[in-house]
Amino acid sequence: MIDKNTGHSLQTEQQSIQQSLQDIITTPIGSRVMRREYGSLIFELLDQPINDALVLKCYSAIYTAISRWEDRISISQIYMSSVKGNGLIFDIEGFSQITGQQMNLRIPLNMGAGA
Numbered sequence: 419m420i421d422k423n424t425g426h427s428l429q430t431e432q433q434s435i436q437q438s439l440q441d442i443i444t445t446p447i448g449s450r451v452m453r454r455e456y457g458s459l460i461f462e463l464l465d466q467p468i469n470d471a472l473v474l475k476c477y478s479a480i481y482t483a484i485s486r487w488e489d490r491i492s493i494s495q496i497y498m499s500s501v502k503g504n505g506l507i508f509d510i511e512g513f514s515q516i517t518g519q520q521m522n523l524r525i526p527l528n529m530g531a532g533a
Contacts, residue, residue: 431514435491436523439510442487443480443525458483464529468506472529473498480508480525490515504529 419434420427428434445457459479466472477496484493493512500507510523 431490431516432519432521432523435488435514435521438488439484439491439523440525442483443527456487460527466529468501468504468529473506476506476508476527480510484510491521499524502526 419437421433421437428437442456443458443460446461447457447459448454450456459482460476463472463475463479476498480496481493484491491510491512492515493510495511497509498506499509505526505528508525508527510521510525512521512523513519514521
């Protein structure tokens with residue numbers, strides 16, 4: 419797979435999955451012309467106050483999107499690792515469906531509204 423920012427080849431499966439998860443989670447459902455269902459519901463959560471209810475909705479949106487669109491990882495846990503300004507950082511733990519290797523991935527999201 420190719421790095422979408424540099425155009426160079428990604429070196430590991432984990433890098434490829436990390437890039438894929440970032441793309442899935444940050445793509446609004448309905449925005450892809452030939453694949454309208456692709457993406458996540460995260461964009462429906464933008465500009466909401468950052469609180470426990472929002473975090474639970476984010477967990478659900480992230481898990482649902484990854485489960486549907488990325489079959490190379492089996493998720494064992496999603497948790498919010500930190501709040502930075504108007505952004506949330508989520509850590510995703512899981513296992514590669516190809517190698518069985520444990521994976522720890524980090525997904526930063528800009529949520530729009532301040533804490």
